[in-house]
Amino acid sequence: MRILSSEVTTHVGDTITLKGWVQSRRDHGGLIFIDIRDHQGITQLVIQPETAEAFALAEQLRDEFVISASGLVREREQHLKNPNITTGGVELKVDDLVILNRSEPLPIQLHGEAMASEDLRLKYRYLDLRRPKMQTMLKKRAEAYKRIRDFMEARDFTEVTTPIIANSSPEGARDFLIPSRIHPGTFYALPQAPQQFKQLLMVGGVARYYQLAACFRDEDPRADRLYGEFYQLDLEMSFVEDGEEVRALTEPLIKSLVTDFAGKQLLSADIPRLTYVESMERYGSDKPDLRYGMELIELSDELATSGFGVFTNAIKSGGAVKAICVPGAASLSRSQIDSFTDIAKAEGAGGLAYLNFADGDVKSPIAKFLQPDELATIKLKTGAADGDIVFFGADTRTVVNKVLGRLRVEFANHFKLKDPNIIALAWIIDFPFYEIDEATQKLDFSHNPFSMPKGGLTALRGTDKLSIVADQYDMVMNGYEICSGGVRNHNPEVMYEVFGVLGYDKAYVDARFGAMIGAFKYGAPPHAGCAFGIDRILMELTGETNIREVVAFPKNGSGVDVMMSSPSVVEAAQLKELHIETVE
């Protein structure tokens, strides 16, 4: 009878068979111990010289040989039990041993403290996946999928798969293109998201849709961003005109993933809503980590007439002066402060002014420019105490928020303020619909053009386009954007106007979003939805800082699959079929 390691303790006295890999071999000359590993755990095998054939084979065993071992399960004598492993109370006395397959010495070590580099792990991912941590990861991922599906199905959502071979979308990320063989010179594209399909499903009468959807984007990766493909819980609901309905529906899922699934603690039972403007002003980011404080403090009014030119000039030219109080920062060395200054400069700051509060006094190169009452106000408003440092940003409001927002994260890292057991969630709402593109200095979409502008046509036709707010919302988890959604624009007239604001005419919209705009003319219900980034959620909930750790076969940081050697060159004949004549 073949059983698994997890069952072996219940089979004392039975003759059983275990199949698995050799985890370790301890050869005592006249007695050999083998730890055999299957996907459920480890069991100790004992091979004695009396079983000569098995013993001879056991002497040949090396790490990761695949074996089948049969014999009697027996309880170990008390002093031989190993409390450190779950099967440590028993062992299998082997009568019959079969080597199912041999293994060369491994190119990476799977056990012990020396972890191979990520590049080698990815090259030999099929070996890396044998590590218990990776096995657990794959199981956790599957469990998350099941929990998500159970949750959605229980709420009357229908999973619909949408095309993988889709069409290029003019907005957003760079597409992966697929040349058409049948239609020379034309291309399919892998979808960046099922956005348009799911909206068309709403028109198609699928009242509640969801999908664990593969999304494809050809953009440079990051530690928290996979190259190429990633997975979203994509969902959409008909007859929803208030985004709060989507937020309220999805919150219990995320909360239960945090608590029941990951065993982590929510910072607060209620998930706060912050407007985009509020989030930028208080945290300098649209994805703030709420596990720690250090909020940005507005000091423009208080320092408008100070003697420090950097401050007053920023305010005079329409900018802002804000501060961040870092508790205990007086312990920072001069060179550490310099490195934070470098970060601030990299984000666009001219420098990094600061006040060092110590011994009831203020120490700082800029203190002499400030009046005692100004120093007192700064101390009061920032809540600075002895041992704290208050850092300043003085520039345009955008730069100040960006700089201090980045520093806030850096200080949290430096002072280890990110409690890995706490999960802080927040909804960021009311994103600006339009923004000024830095490069072109022209008005452009701030986010996607599919969400409903709050105020509709009236707002779109108003004079202040930058104040138009999209009915759009992101969920943020510990400083990571894990969800983006919105109340969609289902009204053709409003849709044309949304593009019209940027100078695009009807023909432009019809050419690029023809199916959508066409469908909206035939009784499109109002609808809203969102999409959660599953990989990123899994990363944060499993305490990883690299998203590739939660994926079985990820591309590396250069977009290469070092195991399969993709991308790769293809046969000239293949290219010819696809009407591709030259490849540089």
Place this chain on the structure above:
RNA sequence: GGGCUCGUAGUGAAGUGGUUAUCACGCCUCCCUGUCACGGAGGAGAUCACCGGUUCAAAUCCGGCCGGGCCCGCCA
């Protein structure tokens, strides 16, 4: 596209100008009947990523180049 950083036996690390490049794990040979990261004795294994330069002398300093990682740009 840009910035920072790393590259030393199969793996992980040490080595900031000077004998034969060090250690651990792994590998090979031998010994060992209660180990569980078994133990003991011995051994093999490195063009110090690559190319060039400085120097009496380079793993080490300089330049270039290739590759990895992180970040910026980018990611509706």
